Amino acid sequence: MESATQHPPAPLPAVSPDPTDPVAASTTVHRPARPRLPTWIARWSIEQRVLGGFGLVFAGIVVISAISYRNTSVVLHNSRLDKASHELMQLLASIGETLDAAENGHRRFLVTGDESYLKAHRTAREQAPEYFRYLESLTGAVPEQRTRVTTLEELINRQLDAETKAIAQREKHGAAGVRHLALSGAARLELADIHHVIADFESTEQRLMQARVFQSTSSTRKTIGLLGLGAFLQLVLLGSVYYLIHHDITARRRIAAELKRRGELLQAANKELEAFSYSVSHDLRAPLRHIDGYASLLAKTASESLNDKAQRYLQTISESAKQMGQLIDDLLVFSRMGRQEMLHTTVDLNQLVKAVIHDLRLGLQESKISWTIGTLPDVSGDPAMLRQVYMNLISNAVKFTATRSQPKIDIGAKPGAPGEVNLFVSDNGVGFDMQYVNKLFGVFQRLHRNEDFEGTGIGLANVRRIVHRHGGRTWAEGALDQGATFYFSLPIQRPPG
């Protein structure tokens, strides 16, 4: 069947790179094949994608910053501890020196009795509490070192006490009383122990320092690694965000180009339509004129030899031609209403309706229509077009109430959506079946036979076209034999200024 070719072709493998792509399948627009986004991302709007991307980047930065901060803190802490360790070792050295000097001094005193040798011992004695405080403050929380501090303090006290005791003995008993001490020193053992403890102290501190150097180095390395990773991650995420934005912008550009192309096509189509209606106005009228013309000429020339039947045939030919002429004229008006430039002025609908009824009444002198015309608002629009709307609606109402003994036509306004007004023309005429309501406003749609009510089927289509161009809507209500109401909405006149 020929019509089968109108269906979209079934996706064939290896024909299209992406047969599921609905855009590629339905249009012939050529564009480079692009990798498709995962559907869950494709569902996100551009804003959501950008927000998501930046959220990830931000989270990455926060995590990396936190870890780097912690690592840097460790390094800083270690360097503070190192400083303390250095000071501690200096202190230990100076304690060792001071105690050596005190020991030497006290021994010389024991031998010579020269008090000037006691200066070092006295200094040591005086400074011992200071040293202890300093020592305790510099020693970290390492329990091993804490114990050593206590031991050291004890030993120092013992040394100094022993020396003091020996000095006192020397002063009391003279050199003979302390000879044995003078040779070996009163606190020889303690001093040896002290040096021993100090050495241990220093070696432990060295070890701790080394451990800290190692830790700092590894922390710094980790920080650098992390920062590198973070930078990479951010680049990746920024790249993704760029891709997402680019993807969207590309899509938008493509759509804009497509819109432009369609706009041009539409313009071309409009031009064609214009040419078409021009052609209709020219070329379709001529044969009609000829039909009517020659039928009339024939009727005149052969009037004597024609019987009534033949006369009636000629009459019908003429009438049909005239009817088609009317149809063409209506169609041209319809076409013009779609293309014509629109005016935007304030239109007094009361005046307009009065004028329309006045014009229509010319042929209805004996008409018994009872009119009810409510107060109508001023609206913004094209007066000639709106006149056409009321002309069509009112002449319809007049036409379809012609068979009524008491025709009634009601024209008015009702409040509509904000900024709009709903206008209506209502009659008690023959009405229509609501199941055909969607056909009412279509071109050439007629619900009545021509013998019953004349018409070209363009009036309501024209109404709809004009109302749409004003930014309004049209709709209708009715029932068979119970009248009809035709509504249209229009924007209300904006207040001046």
Add this chain to the structure above:
Amino acid sequence: MTTVRPILLAEDNPRDAELALAAMEEHHIADNVIVCHDGTEVLDYLYCRGSYKSRQHGNPAVIFLDLKMPKMDGLEVLRTIKNDADLKPIPVVMLTSSREERDLAQSYALGANAYVVKPVEFHQFITAVKELGVFWGVINEPPPGINSAS
């Protein structure tokens, strides 16, 4: 009626021409009508060339000009006439099927003296053509020199 002034009817459609002539016959002015079937023929007549080489010189009383014609359309003919100092005074009536605003505007812009839309209804058509023929061919006083043989 002392002088017989010809009416030039530019109409490519022979039926339209016949109907127009039938209309003018009723007022016995059909004999003065010269029918041209396209734009170039109109200019041939006006410039006395081609098949009108040997015609009696002088401008027509009025030209009824159709818009759509083969070879050279009505607007082109109108432009040529109104750009020629000798032909410019001839009244030109556009007699056409087109009711398009564009055609109206262009015709008047080029200097058309009147614009008549051919009615579909024969009686109206007959009345229109008759009245046009009588008005422009008989009643209207042409500008001086239009009849002077040169």
